[in-house]
Amino acid sequence: MKIPVDDIKASPTEVHFAEEVEELNRLLIEDGEAGYRLPRPLQISTVHMRSGDELLFSGTIDGELLGQCARCLEEYPLPLAREFSVILKPQRTLGRELELNHEELEASFYSGEMIDLSALVREQTLLALPSQPLCRDDCRGLCAQCGANLNLESCTCRPAWRDPRLAVLSTLRLSSSRADK
Ligand SMILES: [Zn+2]
Numbered sequence: 457m458k459i460p461v462d463d464i465k466a467s468p469t470e471v472h473f474a475e476e477v478e479e480l481n482r483l484l485i486e487d488g489e490a491g492y493r494l495p496r497p498l499q500i501s502t503v504h505m506r507s508g509d510e511l512l513f514s515g516t517i518d519g520e521l522l523g524q525c526a527r528c529l530e531e532y533p534l535p536l537a538r539e540f541s542v543i544l545k546p547q548r549t550l551g552r553e554l555e556l557n558h559e560e561l562e563a564s565f566y567s568g569e570m571i572d573l574s575a576l577v578r579e580q581t582l583l584a585l586p587s588q589p590l591c592r593d594d595c596r597g598l599c600a601q602c603g604a605n606l607n608l609e610s611c612t613c614r615p616a617w618r619d620p621r622l623a624v625l626s627t628l629r630l631s632s633s634r635a636d637k
């Protein structure tokens with residue numbers, strides 16, 4: 457979805473559209489976020505308006521995500537819902553850039569005659585992802601030895617064997633840290 461800069465007026469305009477997710481799914485893999493994918497188009501509602509040469513966009517992104525749990529590797533659905541509000545300022549020429557103050561460096565910029573709303577939606581969607589896909593906070597994961605999904609079954613594997621010499625080492629470390637005090 458692209459909007460000509462000249463069509464953005466001082467009075468707010470609402471736009472609703474469905475955003476295809478092929479490009480986003482490609483980005484998720486590229487960015488190392490392969491634990492997430494989007495199964496169907498996102499529903500986007502935005503309001504845009506102008507204040508001088510600054511363009512204001514606010515809106516919501518709604519859809520569904522599929523995550524692959526980092527612990528048990530099961531795929532699970534989770535809702536995607538993000539509200540956003542961004543201000544785009546016109547891109548300055550290179551000479552003016554040195555004069556930008558800190559606040560301006562934080563802003564986003566536009567250049568050219570079209571605003572690519574799809575690019576904005578992609579950026580905001582990536583920001584909405586939870587940092588790690590987990591099917592639930594207390595997911596017990598897979599047994600490291602037999603691979604059983606410990607959410608569904610318990611296995612008979614015994615806890616991993618620990619080298620008794622390592623236990624001695626940790627005692628040593630403990631007593632030396634005590635000596636430091
Ligand atoms: Zn899990």
Ligand SMILES: [Zn+2]
Binds near residue numbers: 601602603613
């Ligand atoms: Zn096991």
